[in-house]
Amino acid sequence: MDVKGRLSEVVGAENFLDDAARLQVYAGDYSYTRAAAPSCVVKPKSSSEVSEVIKVCNEARLPVVPCSSKVHFFGATIPKEGGLLMDLTGMNQILEIDADNRRVRFEAGVTWEKMTRELKAAGYRVIMPLTPPAERSVLTDFMEREEPTNQVYDYGEPLEAMEVVWPTGEIFRMGSASVNGYPDSPSKGANPSGPGLDFYRFFQCAQGTMGVVTWTNLKMESIPRKDKVLFAPVKDLNYAMEFLHRILPRRIGQEVLLLNQVDLAAILAENWPADYERMKAALPPWTLILVVSGLLRRPEEKIAYEMNFLAEVIKNEFSEMHLGENLPGFPGLRHRVLSVLRNPWPADVPHWRNQVKGASQSLFFHTRPLTANHFVKRIREIATRHGYPAQEIGMYIQPIEHNRACRPEFTFFYDPGDDAAKAAVRSLYLDAAAAFLKEGAVFTRPYGELAPIVYERAASYAANLKRLKKVFDPNNIMNPGNLCF
Structure with a gap:
């Protein structure tokens, strides 16, 4: 049986797509990253199906790009080298709402709209970043370390224990979800780091290059x-x-x-x-x-x-x-x-970042609070040099951990139908990123064109990441071409 037949057998023929017109839906996102369509799409319904799909792709040396949301901004789910796109939006169940441990366990495809609606009915909420799109995956935002607007909570990490499928197809549970009897164990998966290593950090900001997270636990709060x-x-x-x-x-x-x-x-x-x-x-x-x-x-x-x-x-x-x-x-x-x-x-209103001119590109990083004003002045200088009106830059500063640090975000709005404007914003974005990196900015999410700028200044770190990648993904099938891989 060929690869197509084996994949169709795993997920069902109705959940295997290779029609050219339907594949184009997955070729781009809201960034200016060059579009690239996958050769096929599968829609698994369970962790076991995710595992079997990855095993087939490993044997066939077929690249796998996981995608848990309909809304992406940084090119992380564009299949740059073709291959299979794994659409996880069908895995959208909220598995548990644990009031005693203030914990909610949910699958990768659960959207912000569904999460807020169902938790509100139970009297709870999860802390959220600024205006996440209703159709965006909750898991995606926390795996990408989006900073929440609520910085006065009782824990340093909202994510808790989770389940992941390694690039070899093995299913692995980390934190206290790994103990016998889970989810009915006493710990209930409330500890992200025990027993053993803090594996969950291994997957944050990795763009699906280290495996596929199928479900996670997240802290919740009373309304x-x-x-x-x-x-x-x-x-x-x-x-x-x-x-x-x-x-x-x-x-x-x-x-x-x-x-x-x-x-x-x-x-x-x-x-x-x-x-x-x-x-x-x-x-x-x-x-x-x-x-x-x-x-x-x-x-x-x-x-x-x-x-x-x-x-x-x-x-x-x-x-x-x-x-x-x-x-x-x-x-x-x-x-x-x-x-x-x-x-x-x-969901029925264009996101505010795209209301201004149709599209936008945001540059964000971490820094010390009293250096934020320096970067505000610098972005205005750099924008003016590139011919972008400084008074039209969107700016947002999020204090972090009781103002121990902060996350400035600068947004450049542009018309997606104007190639010259798009090129100008791209040039401004890259110039500012390179300048800020030299001036002490910490880019916690070096996606897309930021990756070579960041990793070339951290050669030993990048070399060790590549060594780890080879251990966990020996055939380099998971989202190749991203980060420093």
């Missing part, structure tokens, strides 16, 4: 009973960072983030383009958003304590920080902002 959304107009980023350094280590607030007027206008605009242009002109250069919440126990007292602390800090140390429940000139903004922060971006 707050009360929320107070606070805003502060910001002109001096360093001043705002010092303020956050004062309050966040004291566990004040839930969601906290900084948006410039471009990004905030794009997120909040409803009637395009009039709302966007009006708000962009009227908003302050930056806006600090801080949500103070009361959870299940004595919510009013918790909010009162945090508000009193904020008032004392502002009165005695940061008198120029004007933090209030309304942003001047934008009445009622708090209701809209809270909904945006707690829900995925609606």
Whole structure:
């Protein structure tokens, strides 16, 4: 039996695709990465089917590209060397909601829309990055280390124990999911690192080059009973960072983030383009958003304590920080902002990053909070040199771990039908990335064209990654051509 016949036998003929027109659906994403169609697509329904598909592909030396979502931005699921694309969107079950351990176990294809809906019905939520698209895989965002807007939670890593299929087809469970009797074991898979090594980190930001994660556990939180959304107009980023350094280590607030007027206008605009242009002109250069919440126990007292602390800090140390429940000139903004922060971006509305001009490219990295302003100035200089209007750059700064670090994100908007504009943004993106790397930026997700820029400066690290890749994927079938492989 040929490879096509064997794969069809594993997943069922209805879940094997090789029609040219249908394959084109998988050839591109929302990035400017060159399109490339797979030679076939399979849609497995279980971990055992994933395992059998990989075993067949190993024998045939057929590349495998796992894809767990309909929404991708960085070219990680484009089959650059052809081969088989493994569409995991059909594996979309929420397997457990464990209230005692505040844990939810779910498959790779579960979307943000489904996760938020089903957890909300049970009185829970998972912390989320800023406006994830409704049809995007929850697992994908956490495997790619997307930073959540909520940085005052009770754990350093939201991911917990998971199951993976190695590139040889073996099914492996890591963390406390590996103990006898799971999922009915006492640990319930709540520990990501025990027993044994922290294998889960091996798969983060690896773009499916080290295996296929089929399900995972994720920490969940109770939905707050009360929320107070606070805003502060910001002109001096360093001043705002010092303020956050004062309050966040004291566990004040839930969601906290900084948006410039471009990004905030794009997120909040409803009637395009009039709302966007009006708000962009009227908003302050930056806006600090801080949500103070009361959870299940004595919510009013918790909010009162945090508000009193904020008032004392502002009165005695940061008198120029004007933090209030309304942003001047934008009445009622708090209701809209809270909904945006707690829900995925609606599937029937173009994502705000693509509303501005049709497409966008984002450059993001980690740095120290007090160097964020340096990179803001530098991106404006580099953009101006490339002929891109500095005032049109979207900017978002996410504090990390009580403001120990931060994640600046700069978004360049462009018309996807304009090849010259696309080329200009690509040139700007690469120039800025190379410059920032020399100036201390840490790129935690070196995808696409960032990979050679980052890995050529870490030769010994890249060499060891290649050695590990050869151990776990001896035939180099898993998403070849990505990272440094």
